[in-house]
Amino acid sequence: MAAGLGRRARSVEEMVINFGALAGFPTENFRPIEPRPTDVFITTWAKSGTTYIQQMFHQLRMAAATGTGDMAFDDISRMTPWEDSAVITDSDMNQPQKAEPRGFKSHREYERLPAGCRYVVTLRDPRETYVSFFRFMEGWMFEPGSIGIEEFFPLWMAGGPGGCDYYTHLLSWYARRHEPDTLLATYRWAVSNRAAMIRRLSAFCDIPLDNSSLALVMDMTSREYMYRHKDKFDDAMMAGALEAKVGIPADSDSTKVQAKGSDAKLVPPAVGAQIDAVWAERVAPVTGHKDFASLAEEIDALGG
Structure with a gap:
């Protein structure tokens, strides 16, 4: 029998009830990672390019190992398992x-991941993550129209299962931007410079890359390709677990890949002011950057 509400939430408070109920279930198969030095953690913040980099990484290693790509999976997170949601x-x-x-x-x-591995991180404008996160949750985790975008701020700050808030994540990885075990880029740069990002990722992960593999991975990481195969990127494992445990229907739209990107201009002014206030309090004093655009210029320069 499902715990929690047995349905999608209709308020922020009901979202908390559903997610809180997940903690009460025993595990049978769960086993934590036994890390290896060659392991690669794709550890972007929510709605900041995780799925894009998962697909890029998986197709790179499959092209190197087999000479072709691989779409024979139901969930990209079965290929690159999601550490935060494993329980x-x-x-x-x-x-x-x-x-x-x-x-x-x-x-x-970084501080809550196994040490001594390799880490790939893409950073995204907080307003874009806010809109994307809202679009992702609406119609899956909560009923359409039941939670307004203005009310969503505490859920955005929570960051999802096992995650951290946007600012903690950004500051942690910004501090490691020059470390050899960390590949740090902005999401916008990684999308706009896809071939360069593929080359950077292959070199960073010690995955061989020739021209034919580059062309293959370029094709399989385009928005058009991933949107055509969006059912591979819809959190099927998580959706199944949420249906079984808290009664959230698994047939709702949980795809990560949208036909168009999220527009930061959709963030209401009051919410934007909250986002900016936390940036001014926590990020600007540490990084010297007054906003994400300024910080992105520094990170983009790392790509050459």
Whole structure:
């Protein structure tokens, strides 16, 4: 029998009830990661390019191992398992993967991940993440129209299962921008400079890359391609667990890939003021950057 509400939430308070209920379920198969130095953690913050980099990483290693890509999966997070949600999905994080190196998804800061591995992070404008996160949750986690975008701020700050808030994540990885174990880019740069990002990722992960593999991965990471295969990027494992445990229908739209990107201009002024206030309090004093655009210029320069 499902715990929680047994349905999608209709308020912020009901969202908290549903997610709180998940903690009460025992696990049978869960086993935490036994890390290896070659492991790659794709650990962007929520709605900041995680799925895009998961797809890029998986197709890179499959092209190197087999000479072709791979779409024979129901959920990209079965190929690069999601560390943060493993207890919810009752997953053994040490199951064999299709190719080397092993890859894992996370939304966490450096301090809560296994040390001594490799980390790939893309950073995104907070307003864009806000709109994208709202679009993603509406119609899946909560009933359409039941929570206004103005009310969504506490849910955005929560960051999802096992995650951290946007600012903690950004500051953690900004501090590691020059570390050899960390590949840091902005989401916008990674999308606009896809070939360069593929080359950076292959070199960083020690995955061989030739011209034919580059062309293959370029095609399979385009928005058009991923949108045509959006059912592969819809959190099927998480959706199944939420249906079984808290009664949230798994047939609702939970795809990560949208036909068009999220527009930061849709953030209401009052919410934008909250986002800016936390940036001014926490990020600007540490980084010297008054806003994300300024910080992005520094990070983009790392790509050459």
